[in-house]
Amino acid sequence: MKIKxxxxxxxSEVLVHETDTGVYQVSIRAHNNPLGQxxxxxxxxxxxxxxxxxxxxxxxxxxxxxxxxxLEQDHFVRPDKPGHHxxxxxxxxxxxxxxxxxxxxx
Numbered sequence: 001m002k003i004k005x006x007x008x009x010x011x012s013e014v015l016v017h018e019t020d021t022g023v024y025q026v027s028i029r030a031h032n033n034p035l036g037q038x039x040x041x042x043x044x045x046x047x048x049x050x051x052x053x054x055x056x057x058x059x060x061x062x063x064x065x066x067x068x069x070x071l072e073q074d075h076f077v078r079p080d081k082p083g084h085h086x087x088x089x090x091x092x093x094x095x096x097x098x099x100x101x102x103x104x105x106x
Contacts, residue, residue, distance in 0.1 A: 001025070005051045009058040010065070013038070016050045024050035026057065026090065028071070041074055042087035059096040060089060067103040076103075 004024065005016035015038055017025045024047050029038030041057065044050040064076040064084075075083040081103070089099065 004047060005054060007054055007058060010061060014054045014057055016047065016054050018047070019043075026050050026054045028057070039073065042090045053090040056093075056095075057086065057090060060086070060094065060099050063096050063099050064103065067100070069103065 001017040001019050003015055004018050007014040009028070012028050012030055015027050015029065017027065019025055024044045025040055026042050026044070027038035027040045042053060044053060060076075061071065064071070067078070069076040069078045069081075069084075071077075071086070072083075074086050076086060076089075077083040084099075084102065094102075
C-alpha cells in the first residue's frame with residue numbers, strides 16, 4: 001500500500017492509502033506508531049472521495065469528542081449512548097452538522 005495523503009488530526013494521522021487492488025483506504029494511526037498501517041475506517045474507489053472523507057473525518061472526530069464520544073476501533077462510542085460506525089458516516093457523506101444533530105438527539 002502506498003500513502004497518497006496524510007492529515008494531522010488531534011494527535012493522530014489520518015492516511016489515504018492506495019491498495020494493491022486500486023482502491024483507496026482511509027485509516028487513522030497514532031503518532032507513537034508511525035510505521036504501522038493504522039486502523040482502517042473506510043475504503044473508496046476514488047482518490048478524491050477518499051481525501052475528502054479523510055478531511056471530513058477530522059471534523060467529525062472533533063464533533064464527536066466535543067459531545068463526549070471517543071474513537072474505539074471504527075466507532076464513535078460513549079458509555080450511555082449507542083455507537084456510530086465511522087466508515088458508514090464517511091460513506092454516507094455525513095457533515096459535521098449532521099453528526100452533531102445525530103449525537104445530540106434524545
